[in-house]
Amino acid sequence: MRIILLGPPGAGKGTQAADVCRSYGIPQISTGDMLRAAVQEGTSLGREAKAVMDSGGLVCDDLIIELVKERITQPDCANGFLFDGFPRTIAQADALRDEGVRIDYVIELRLEDEEIVRRLSGRRVHPGSGRVYHRIHNPPTLDDRDDLTGEPLVQRDDDREETVRERLRVYHEQTHPLVAYYSAWAVQDGSAAPRYLVIDGRGGVDEIQARIQTALGG
Numbered sequence: 001m002r003i004i005l006l007g008p009p010g011a012g013k014g015t016q017a018a019d020v021c022r023s024y025g026i027p028q029i030s031t032g033d034m035l036r037a038a039v040q041e042g043t044s045l046g047r048e049a050k051a052v053m054d055s056g057g058l059v060c061d062d063l064i065i066e067l068v069k070e071r072i073t074q075p076d077c078a079n080g081f082l083f084d085g086f087p088r089t090i091a092q093a094d095a096l097r098d099e100g101v102r103i104d105y106v107i108e109l110r111l112e113d114e115e116i117v118r119r120l121s122g123r124r125v126h127p128g129s130g131r132v133y134h135r136i137h138n139p140p141t142l143d144d145r146d147d148l149t150g151e152p153l154v155q156r157d158d159d160r161e162e163t164v165r166e167r168l169r170v171y172h173e174q175t176h177p178l179v180a181y182y183s184a185w186a187v188q189d190g191s192a193a194p195r196y197l198v199i200d201g202r203g204g205v206d207e208i209q210a211r212i213q214t215a216l217g218g
């Protein structure tokens with residue numbers, strides 16, 4: 001199963017990806033997580049990406065495309081994968097298509113900007129595991145707390161309010177055109193195109209998870 005999870009920053013892509021990946025036994029490929037790991041390791045990619053990410057912009061297409069091309073050749077991708085936060089520009093989507101990577105589903109997670117700002121301002125991340133929580137709406141459960149080994153939850157550098165606003169602006173300008181790109185493709189060329197699913201991103205985490213499972217026919 002090969003899935004693209006498409007949606008604005010803070011729509012819940014990372015939160016929902018974990019369950020879909022568990023159900024299908026496929027890895028979650030989050031270009032954002034890969035870039036943050038590179039920043040943490042201090043690689044040249046990380047150094048280049050850090051300033052762009054902190055400003056709310058997009059890392060250049062060539063770097064991202066190389067990163068993803070290399071990642072999907074890994075053995076854990078043999079049964080498919082879920083892209084979280086990729087592709088994010090028409091150039092990235094074209095590169096995927098040119099590589100002949102067939103995608104089964106594009107899932108668009110829809111959420112209004114106002115709710116996004118609310119969710120991102122309360123987001124907290126566990127640095128050790130990368131697990132994502134919300135201070136109020138999605139706090140760690142008792143089970144999670146056992147796994148957290150006392151490490152404090154932290155706020156992502158790009159979740160400051162002005163950066164969130166810039167990320168939203170960039171989303172509408174550069175990533176939202178992919179909605180038309182994939183939905184039009186699905187209509188024009190049913191056989192080669194991914195199926196296009198629209199999921200309402202409002203409501204509780206479990207509710208949205210159930211919507212996705214139903215839409216995927218599971």
Ligand code: AP5
Binds near residue numbers: 064087208
């Ligand atoms: P990336 O890490 O991909 O960030 P993003 O797309 O902005 O998305 P987020 O991770 O912020 O949100 P999410 O949709 O995963 O939401 P989450 O589940 O965490 O990218 C970061 C940066 O890297 C980019 O800005 C760019 O610079 C660079 N980059 C990455 N990929 C790139 C690419 N392909 N090309 C170029 N540059 C790239 O949820 C958010 C919060 O809401 C959490 O607190 C969560 O607990 C809470 N929440 C989730 N669901 C619910 C719910 N149902 N109700 C209440 N709260 C909820």
Ligand code: ZN
Binds near residue numbers: 013085
């Ligand atoms: Zn994410």
